[in-house]
Amino acid sequence: xxNVEQHPSTLSVQEGDSAxxxxxxxxxASNYFPWYKQxxxxxxxxxxxxxxxxxxxxxxxxxxxxxxxxxxxxxxITETQPEDSAVYFCAASMGSNYQLIWGAGxxxxxxx
Amino acid sequence: EADIYQTPRxxxxxxxxxxxxxxxxxxxxxxxxxxxQDPGMELHxxxxxxxxxxxxKGDLSSESTVSRIRTEHFPLTLESARPSHTSQYLCASSGGxxxxxxxxxxLTVV
Numbered sequence: 001x002x003n004v005e006q007h008p009s010t011l012s013v014q015e016g017d018s019a020x021x022x023x024x025x026x027x028x029a030s031n032y033f034p035w036y037k038q039x040x041x042x043x044x045x046x047x048x049x050x051x052x053x054x055x056x057x058x059x060x061x062x063x064x065x066x067x068x069x070x071x072x073x074x075x076x077i078t079e080t081q082p083e084d085s086a087v088y089f090c091a092a093s094m095g096s097n098y099q100l101i102w103g104a105g106x107x108x109x110x111x112x
Numbered sequence: 113e114a115d116i117y118q119t120p121r122x123x124x125x126x127x128x129x130x131x132x133x134x135x136x137x138x139x140x141x142x143x144x145x146x147x148x149q150d151p152g153m154e155l156h157x158x159x160x161x162x163x164x165x166x167x168x169k170g171d172l173s174s175e176s177t178v179s180r181i182r183t184e185h186f187p188l189t190l191e192s193a194r195p196s197h198t199s200q201y202l203c204a205s206s207g208g209x210x211x212x213x214x215x216x217x218x219l220t221v222v
Contacts, residue, residue, distance in 0.1 A: 032209050040152070043202065043213040087152045096208045097162075099145070104154045 002027040004092050006103030014111050019080055021106045023090035024072040030092040033073045034100070035064060039086045047088075048075070077108075085110045114139045116214035118203050124220045125193050133188045133217045135203030143206040144186040148172055148199050149216075155202070161186060193221045 003026040013019045025033075034049035050057045050064045050073065057064050061080075066073040077084055087107050091100040116137040125131055137144065146159045157170030161180040175197075177189050186205075190197060198221050203214040 034210065036211075038152070043215050044155070045213070046210050049209065089155065093209065096206075099143075099157070099160060100211055102155045102157075105152070107152060 002030060002092060002094070002101040004090060004101050004103045006090050006106055008106060009104065010107045010109070012109040012111060013080055015080055015082065017080055019077045019084070019108055021075045021088055021090070021108070022072060023074070023092075023103050024070075025092040025101075026071070027092070027094065028068075028071065029094045030101075031095060032093040033064065033066060034091050034093075035062075035075045036089045036091070037086045038089065038105075044089060080108075080110050082110050082112065084108060116203055116205055116212055118201075118214035118217050120217060121215065122218045122220075124222060126222055127194055129193050131190050131193055131219075133190075133201055133203075133219070135186045135188070135214060136184050137186075137203075137205040137212075137214075138184065139205055139207060139212060140183070141205035141207040141212075142183065144180065145204040145206075145211070146170075146176075146178060146186070146188050147202040147204065148174070149202055150199055159188065193219075195221045197221050 006023045031052035036044040037047045038044040063076045087105045090103040119134045142163045144161045148156045156172040158172045158174045159178040161167045200216045202216045204211045
């Protein structure tokens, strides 16, 4: 079955610097890759996603890149701010009729 | 407002008690899920459903059961609560690719 590995488990960056979180997946049939943000005490929420027919997608300070050949995708956050502190989860799916397979999460700490 | 509602938000219960965690969604989604998550940690899928009268077990072994008699309702039942069940339980639903989560039930078994 599908397996998703996420690194690092904890990432500490200086406010204003960039942060990169990486995930690898095992099933080449996967075609949907979302990223969720979970703030302390709150529910996970989708922040950005990418389909397998696209190599990169941006939304203001966040971007996701996908390398289908290497079977990995990454979340990039530029100009980090205190409100970016949270746990970030990646996931992979083979389509809307299939369940999401989750990475283990990355705790992002923004240092003032 | 379309959302996913979980009750109770917090529950402290004694060992051996039977409990039901409620989850209802007003989003019209077919797919629903239950996850167990220690705060800030990995999401573990314990049950899922792709529609009425359809339920499947997830990857995490759990002494729990679910039912899906109505599209909008997906309750989780623990027949005999144990301290190892202490955790947060998140319900989610999906109508396509994106999953939407409820606010969770924080369960403590003493």
